[in-house]
Amino acid sequence: MKSARFKLFLTLFLDSPGTIKFALGVLAGMAFSIAVILSTMGMMDGFDRALKTGLKKSTGEIVMNSRTGNFFKLTPDLEDKFKSQHIDHYAPLVQSESFLIFNDESRGVLVRGVDDSYSEVVQLPLKFNDDEVGIGSEIARLHNIKIGDEIVLTFARGNSGVKSMPSLERFKVARLITHGVYQKDSRIVYLKLSVLQKILALGNHINMVSMNLPGNLSGHETKNDLEKIENALPGLRSVFGNNFYFKPYWREFSSLIEAVKVEKIMISLILQMVVVISIFNILAFIIFINEKKSKELFLFKALGLSKKAMADLWMQLVLLMWVLSCLLSMVFVQIFKFLLLHLSLFELPSEIYYMPRIELYLTAKDYAFVFALALVWIMLITYYLLRKLKQKSLLEGLRQEFA
Amino acid sequence: MSIIIRLENVKKYYNQSRAVNGVTLSMNEGEEYLIRGASGSGKSTLLYLLGGLDRPTEGEVIVNQKNLASLNDEELALYRNRYVGFVFQFHFLLPSMNCLDNLLLPARLAGFASAETDEVKERVLKLAENLQVTHCLAKYPYELSGGEQQRINIIRALSLKPKLLLCDEPTGNLDSENSRKVIQLLRTLSREFQATLVVVTHDPIIAESFSNQFLMKDGKLA
Numbered sequence: 001m002k003s004a005r006f007k008l009f010l011t012l013f014l015d016s017p018g019t020i021k022f023a024l025g026v027l028a029g030m031a032f033s034i035a036v037i038l039s040t041m042g043m044m045d046g047f048d049r050a051l052k053t054g055l056k057k058s059t060g061e062i063v064m065n066s067r068t069g070n071f072f073k074l075t076p077d078l079e080d081k082f083k084s085q086h087i088d089h090y091a092p093l094v095q096s097e098s099f100l101i102f103n104d105e106s107r108g109v110l111v112r113g114v115d116d117s118y119s120e121v122v123q124l125p126l127k128f129n130d131d132e133v134g135i136g137s138e139i140a141r142l143h144n145i146k147i148g149d150e151i152v153l154t155f156a157r158g159n160s161g162v163k164s165m166p167s168l169e170r171f172k173v174a175r176l177i178t179h180g181v182y183q184k185d186s187r188i189v190y191l192k193l194s195v196l197q198k199i200l201a202l203g204n205h206i207n208m209v210s211m212n213l214p215g216n217l218s219g220h221e222t223k224n225d226l227e228k229i230e231n232a233l234p235g236l237r238s239v240f241g242n243n244f245y246f247k248p249y250w251r252e253f254s255s256l257i258e259a260v261k262v263e264k265i266m267i268s269l270i271l272q273m274v275v276v277i278s279i280f281n282i283l284a285f286i287i288f289i290n291e292k293k294s295k296e297l298f299l300f301k302a303l304g305l306s307k308k309a310m311a312d313l314w315m316q317l318v319l320l321m322w323v324l325s326c327l328l329s330m331v332f333v334q335i336f337k338f339l340l341l342h343l344s345l346f347e348l349p350s351e352i353y354y355m356p357r358i359e360l361y362l363t364a365k366d367y368a369f370v371f372a373l374a375l376v377w378i379m380l381i382t383y384y385l386l387r388k389l390k391q392k393s394l395l396e397g398l399r400q401e402f403a
Numbered sequence: 404m405s406i407i408i409r410l411e412n413v414k415k416y417y418n419q420s421r422a423v424n425g426v427t428l429s430m431n432e433g434e435e436y437l438i439r440g441a442s443g444s445g446k447s448t449l450l451y452l453l454g455g456l457d458r459p460t461e462g463e464v465i466v467n468q469k470n471l472a473s474l475n476d477e478e479l480a481l482y483r484n485r486y487v488g489f490v491f492q493f494h495f496l497l498p499s500m501n502c503l504d505n506l507l508l509p510a511r512l513a514g515f516a517s518a519e520t521d522e523v524k525e526r527v528l529k530l531a532e533n534l535q536v537t538h539c540l541a542k543y544p545y546e547l548s549g550g551e552q553q554r555i556n557i558i559r560a561l562s563l564k565p566k567l568l569l570c571d572e573p574t575g576n577l578d579s580e581n582s583r584k585v586i587q588l589l590r591t592l593s594r595e596f597q598a599t600l601v602v603v604t605h606d607p608i609i610a611e612s613f614s615n616q617f618l619m620k621d622g623k624l625a
Binding site: 005012295306394 | 498
C-alpha cells in the first residue's frame with residue numbers, strides 16, 4: 001500500500017496554507033513555462049499550416065505548366081495520363097497578368113480563368129457567369145470594392161503582341177474570395193475560363209492544370225501531404241515527359257516554410273531554459289519542505305522509512321507536480337489560443353506575415369514532446385538535488401529536531 | 404533463554420569524540436535490562452546502535468543472529484519498523500497529527516494493507532484503553548500532559564508488536580511517582596508482548612528495580 005504512504009507524505013506537507021500557496025505557485029510557474037513552449041510551437045505549426053492551407057486553396061495540390069511557357073490543349077491523351085495516375089480531380093486554367101481598375105485606382109492582378117472543375121480542386125466557390133468575377137478579399141478591402149460593384153480589367157489585345165492598345169473589359173464582382181494568404185487574397189481575380197480564353201483569343205488552349213492527388217479532399221493541409229505529394233511527383237514527371245513541369249503547392253514559399261521549421265526547433269530548444277528555470281522553483285519547494293518538515297522526515301526514517309523509500313516519495317511528489325503542471329499548461333494554452341484569435345493586440349500585419357491571425361496548431365505529438373522533455377529535466381535535476389541534499393545522520397537529526 | 408543481542412567490541416566515534424569505545428555484552432530474549440551511566444557516558448548512543456538508528460564505527464552489533472552492520476539501508480529500515488519499538492525521552496510525537504494518527508504512523512510507513520492497519524488500530528485502541536488515554540486519541544500532542552504524551556509514545560512503540568523495546572530515558576520528564584508507574588508499565592507490557600526490554604537511564608531510583616544492569620562510563624562498560 002505505497003499509495004497510503006504517499007498520501008501520508010502529501011497530507012503532512014500540505015498542512016499549512018503557506019505551503020499550499022507555495023506549491024500552487026510552483027505549479028503555476030511550471031505550467032506557464034510549458035505553455036510558453038507549447039504556444040510557440042503551436043504558433044509556428046499554426047503559421048505553417050495556415051500558409052500551406054491557403055496556398056493549397058489557391059492552387060490545388062500540384063500545378064502543371066508547359067516547360068516552354070507555351071499554351072497547350074488538354075487533349076484526351078493528357079486526360080488518359082491523369083487517369084493512369086489515378087488523378088480524378090484536375091482543372092484546366094488560364095492564368096494571365098492584368099490591371100484591375102476601380103474608382104480611378106488601378107492594381108496589378110493575376111487573372112485566372114477557371115471552370116467548374118477548379119472549384120472541386122481548391123474547395124472554393126468559383127462558379128461565375130460570363131460577366132462576373134471573384135476577387136481576392138484583400139483587393140476588395142484595399143480598394144473598398146463590394147459585391148455587385150463593377151470593375152474593369154485590362155488585357156493585352158489578343159495573343160499576337162503587346163504593341164497595340166489593351167482591351168478593357170467590364171465585370172461585376174460576384175464574390176469575394178479568401179484563401180487565407182495575404183499575397184493571394186491581394187492579387188488573384190477569378191473569372192470564367194471560356195470568357196478569358198475568348199478575351200485572349202486562345203481558343204481552347206490553357207497554360208496550367210491544377211490537380212489533387214487521390215485521398216485528402218478537405219482542402220486543409222495535413223501532416224502527410226508533403227510526403228504524399230513528393231512521392232507522386234516522379235511518377236507524374238515520368239508519365240508526362242519533359243514537356244511539362246510539376247510544382248507542389250508549397251514550392252512558392254518553400255524557403256519560408258523551411259525557415260519556420262528550423263526556427264521552431266531552435267526556439268523549442270532555447271525555451272527549454274524557461275522550463276529549467278521553473279524547475280528551480282520545484283527544487284526550492286523541495287528544499288523548503290525538507291527544512292520545514294525535517295522533524296517529520298527524521299521521525300519517518302527512525303520509524304522505518306528507508307532512504308530509498310524516502311527518495312521514491314520525493315520523486316512521486318515531483319511526478320505529481322509534473323502531471324498537474326502539464327494539465328494546467330493545457331489550460332493556459334487554450335486561454336492563449338483564445339486570446340490569439342480574439343484580441344486585437346495579437347493581430348498581425350498581413351503584408352508581412354501573409355495572414356492576419358495565427359491559430360495555434362498542436363498535435364498530440366507536440367504535447368508529448370514538450371511534456372516528456374520537461375519530465376526528463378525534472379527527473380534529472382531532482383535526482384541530482386536529492387543526492388546532494390545535506391545528509392544529516394539520523395541520530396543527529398532526531399536529537400537536533402526534537403530536543 | 405537464548406541470546407538475542409550480542410555486541411562485540413563495539414565502537415562509535417563522532418569526529419574526535421569516542422561515544423562508545425569497545426563495548427562487548429550480550430542480552431537474553433524476553434528479559435529486562437537497564438543501561439545506566441552519567442550524562443555523556445555513551446549509553447544512549449549504545450541504545451541507538453542496538454536500534455539500528457546508527458552504525459558502529461567498529462565492532463559487531465548482532466541482533467537475533469543478524470549483524471546490523473551487514474544490513475543495507477532498506478533492511479535496516481525494515482528492522483527498525485518491524486523488530487524494534489522505540490520509547491524516546493522527548494516523545495517524538497508529530498505536532499501536526501492527532502494522537503491516533505501518531506500511533507498508526509509505523510503501520511502506515513510500513514505500507515500495510517487496510518486489513519493489517521485495522522489490526523494495528525485495534526491493538527493500539529486496546530492499549531490506549533489499558534493505559535487510560537482513550538480520551539487523548541483525537542487530541543494533538545500539545546494538548547496532552549507529559550505523562551499522557553509518554554503513554555502515547557509507549558503505545559506507538561508497541562503498535563507493531565516489536566521483539567525489542569528500547570527506551571531512552573523514558574522517565575526523563577516525569578516526577579518520581581509517574582516515573583515508577585511508567586517503568587512498571589514498560590515491564591508489564593514487554594512481558595505481555597514477549598519483548599526484550601532495554602532501558603537507558605541515569606535515574607538511580609529506577610535502577611533499583613532492575614536485576615540485569617550495565618553501567619557505562621566514558622564509552623565503556625564499567
